[in-house]
Amino acid sequence: MKKIIECVPNFSEGRDMSIIKEITNAIESVAEISLLDVDPGKATNRTVVTFVGEPDDVLEAAFRGIKKAAELIDMSQHHGEHPRFGATDVCPLVPVANVTMEEAVEYARKLAKRVGEELEIPVFCYEFAAFNEKRRSLANCRSGEYEALKERISSDEWKPDFGPTAWNEKVAGSGATAIGARNFLIAYNINLNTTSTRRANAIAFDVREAGRVKREGNPVTGKIVNDENGEPVRIPGTLKKTRAIGWYIEEYGVAQISMNLTDITVTPVHVAFDEVVEKAGERGIRVTGSELVGLIPLQAMLDAGKYFLKKQERSTGISDEEIIKIAVKSLGLDELYPFDPKKKIIEYVIEDKSAKKLIDMTLTRFKDETASESPAPGGGSISAYVGALGAALGSMVANLSAHKRGWDARWEEFSDWAEKGKTYHSALLNCVDEDTDAFNKIMAAFGLPKSSEQEIAERKQAIHDATKNAIEVPLKVMQLAHDSMEVMAAMADFGNPNSVSDAGVGALCARTAVEGAYLNVKINAAGFGDKAFLETALQKAEDLLSSAREKENRILKTVHEKIEG
Template sequence: MEETAVFAHELAKLVGEELQIPVYLYEAAQPNKERNNLSVIRAGEYEGFFKKIKEPQWKPDFGPAEFDAKRGGTVIGARDFLVAYNVNLNTTSTRRANAIAFDVREAGRVKRENGKVVNDENGKPVSIPGSLKCVKAIGWFIEEYGIAQISINLTNLNVTPIHIAFDEVCKKANERGIRVTGSELVGLVPLKAMLDAGKYFLLKQQRSIGVSEKELIKIAVKSLGLDELTPFNPEERIIEYMLANKADSKLVNMTLSAFADETASESPAPGGGSIAAYIGSLGVALATMVANLSSHKKGWDERWEEFSTWAEKGEQYKNELVKLVDADTKAFNQIMNAFGLPKGTDEEKAIRKQAIQDATKYAIEIPFKVMQTAYASMEVIKAMAEIGNPNSVSDAGVGALCARSSVMGAFMNVRINAKDYDDKNYVAEIIAKGKEIENKTIALETEILKVVNEKIGV
């Protein structure tokens, strides 16, 4: 946030000086806490600003202290992501919706006694705070849907996330004899907010949270009722999905048969590095499956959290290895692109040589990362072989075989790329580290398979 605030200052300075527009800083970009709230800055609205801007305490942070009637002024700030969120009610009463909104919003409601507003010693109305911090809310009626809603602004998801706001509104609505039927997000939402919501509702059910990103989002959508009024398409509503470069996940988004066909084609990529990463992801996926099966095993109810923790850890390793599938092919393509650079002059040759070396180092680092991740994932595989559902011990065994193959296959790619890298000290260091990981992997695989074979018994 500190870095963002610096950028806000730089932009505000440019706007104020070059465009000659009054600029007020707000939130984290505003050092004066008496004027960092946007609603305070806006107080008096357009009509009142001609006078307000002349007051010493309201001198703009940048730009002229003159209010241009045609262009107005502006605010530039740095703040946490704001989520606009509406909760649907089974009522048409705006008054009752407002009552619930006042129950939960941070500002709460004005205190009244015998129908009269209670003032403090300074003559200002006394407020009764609502139950949620960093929440602004109001009730309204939506003709389009024929229902009342609580319209909410969540100004800091780290303080009050979506799922907490939803549950609190459910609680307050229930106290007033009203039912929450669903909710809707206005605009885009951060991925983390959806994943946190999915985990929250699974934990309430005492179920494992070590499930895929897609499943967590599905749970969040259904639990929050985000698809009650209109379909909720994660690809169009989650910020990270909207910003994602589809080319960065071309391979992993293929069907299994298409991926196999692409691998078998005359194209040199995907090659062994991508396959090594994918084998590793399948290995730890099997262990994650065992953890999830174990967390739901009849008679093991008291151990669901233990296995949920293992499953969540397995999901993290799996996701990292899946990303490395495309990353390895991208690394290979960078080498090919570097070799394709012009080499007509000495300067071009020098640029081309450096580009080849940079691409080669990257092509060493990616499979080495596969080695590290696949080896680390074996802690989950080993645990599931030892303490997981005994009916699934063979799955843990296959997972160990996959992890071993992933490490050894990735090391081959490290070595074949390292032979063309000029920094021989770096090469010696990375090869030594790779051999150590490979040896540890083979030893750990032997240990896991011994457990597996003893449990199978035949």
């Protein structure tokens, strides 16, 4: 699975579009990243840029952007309404897909070290990437802004984590940069059946983390209660990591709760939505839908869809497309205008449209491509696809069982089995293209030049690596197809009896996938030089094949017994 991170650097230039364009050109010179948004602000004299990609590509693009900004922006001449202390003021990395926060922290610190050492810019690591709790807060790192930087970077307490600790002409021009790792922020508006900004604000104060100011007597007009330091005492709202305010949208003629969910691992969109529904209801107001501003990670939409499916006591082991459809309808994301997942979900926006995948073909086109004179897709890809179909049949029986009349109390049990089956058939489907890619890599390695000793050595190593990968991919198919038989076995034992034959066909497909992938392991292993690796791989393959045959026999025995009564 592809790893994706988002980078949201803020550059201290929002007025000169030629400078902004040079910076974004530097970022886009890394062809593999996708530039999603450029948002300049004249009053703040600041531009927020958003781009995504795989980690190494994002780090390179961020480095080039930071370098270009330091060349073009002179912080000694900078003025703007927004707090700032550097040409690239902040540069957060945000894990989007298949990247943990711990990994994002390592990426942020890697970038920070490179910027400090190669560009000689003072760098402070903040948020999750901070080396101590005091530096976790961006406000603390940036305290006093650019004007205080000269004294701060030379102090023991606030010397930068990377880069120079003494003021010089270069630092005076670039200022400092804060590089960190944070969770994904979502701008999200919830629509109300009222035109009252005041009522919308009241609901916003109910839910936002900062809540409302505490007052004596009347909660609206009463005297503000202050603490011992003279600061207003606040009554916190119900949602953590949430900012919110009420406003009226002239274009749509409705009031909204405008929210920033600053950490969707703490307060995801579906939790915010349901909490506003409850608080609005207490005030006699109804939520009619919501609006997503900008993009959202796929997992956030899947989490929302599964949340509402569970509330309906329905299986969550269905396709991503159906889960997203449930999320859109449940959140009312299509109330104000059509919601297009291809334009609103990050992973769908940045997917490579030019890449021709076997799994995107129609059944007929896939069959015809297989039958053609092209050597791929071959037996390995077909084995993976047959395995995917087998696991999908297991999920189907589980979903039918979860929805069976009279079995309502067991919906969650079967939903879990359907989810497990989905894990296998999704992974096996990915292997369809992986196997063909593995074959293509072998062919490419054999096609490398061999006119010098160095080229001969490089070609030999490439052939070795490609052949090893061509053994590992079908071995993975064997493991996945073998393990998926657990779902078919369970469905044959206690799933919907009307679909027991489907569980049997699923087992047949899974065993076929194991057998087919086994043949590919063996043919690719022929002549491979790493004997230790080969011995381990072949023994594992033999064990999986033997076990799959036993599982198939037991499942089919159960299926025949149930069919025959």
